[in-house]
């Protein structure tokens with residue numbers, strides 16, 4: 001692919017964005033890389049501003065994160081969430097529980113957080129150890145503190161068009177599409193992966209925005225036939241490289257939710273980035289795409305829970 005050697009000067013673009021501009025500003029044949037990190041920072045700045053307004057009214061938004069066991073990836077995510085809270089002026093509390101804690105003891109911890117007026121949002125980090133029934137734990141969280149949006153009440157409210165908390169990853173993806181000014185009314189949207197956490201709520205949000213939605217799963221026959229119709233393609237399977245450039249409609253917006261560590265320890269998505277970028281109009285990178293938006297929307301949900309606490 002061609003890349004301009006022109007100096008970045010005052011273009012205001014990152015080196016990476018500048019490198020994909022062909023001489024004369026013509027289309028270089030490479031899709032734009034969507035900067036989820038920059039967008040997440042502007043959302044977090046907005047959260048910080050609203051948190052200051054709340055603080056002036058005597059309310060500091062509080063998030064409680066419950067971490068069971070010592071999964072190293074979970075440790076990192078939980079630390080990042082806590083740091084993002086502090087930076088935005090939200091209070092965060094991390095409860096670290098031993099991997100062998102009983103399910104009953106965990107349920108009691110959640111019930112205590114439900115009663116605590118300083119806690120506006122509760123997140124129980126997944127996955128939970130195998131001896132726990134994750135659904136039972138999630139259903140124990142008060143629906144009006146369920147900032148993940150995983151509780152059946154919140155899933156039902158989303159499905160019936162009256163969402164309280166939107167799950168953070170799909171919500172962040174909607175913010176990306178909005179900021180990219182992707183037209184969704186009447187558009188073909190294809191979601192690959194039908195989890196309760198990403199794929200299913202993603203389909204609901206896209207549907208509510210007027211897209212025609214196809215939800216694919218691990219049994220979908222000839223996946224490429226589905227994905228090639230997509231104006232907006234969201235991939236959330238946990239399978240690196242499941243979508244390649246030949247499966248993408250030219251000009252499509254491609255959103256990669258996967259976070260996989262490859263053999264050399266590098267983070268990669270579910271989409272084969274190099275081949276996809278030659279076809280897509282715009283694409284999210286991994287890292288720096290969807291991941292930072294997930295955390296930003298967790299802050300938004302927590303802030304809004306605190307704002308609602310003032311309304312009654």
Ligand SMILES: Nc1nc(=O)c2c([nH]1)NC[C@@H]1CN(c3ccc(C(=O)N[C@@H](CCC(=O)O)C(=O)O)cc3)C=[N+]21
Pocket residue numbers: 076077080123124125126127148168259267286287288289290291292293294295
């Ligand atoms: N109850 C619950 N809620 C969750 O929201 C939840 C969870 N459990 N369990 C684990 C997953 C995973 N998750 C991520 C959030 C941010 C990044 C993120 O910021 N990723 C960075 C890179 C991070 C890195 O370098 O490892 C990026 O994509 O740029 C990743 C993953 C939230 N999760």
Ligand SMILES: [Mg+2]
Pocket residue numbers: 036285286287288289290291292
């Ligand atoms: Mg990412």
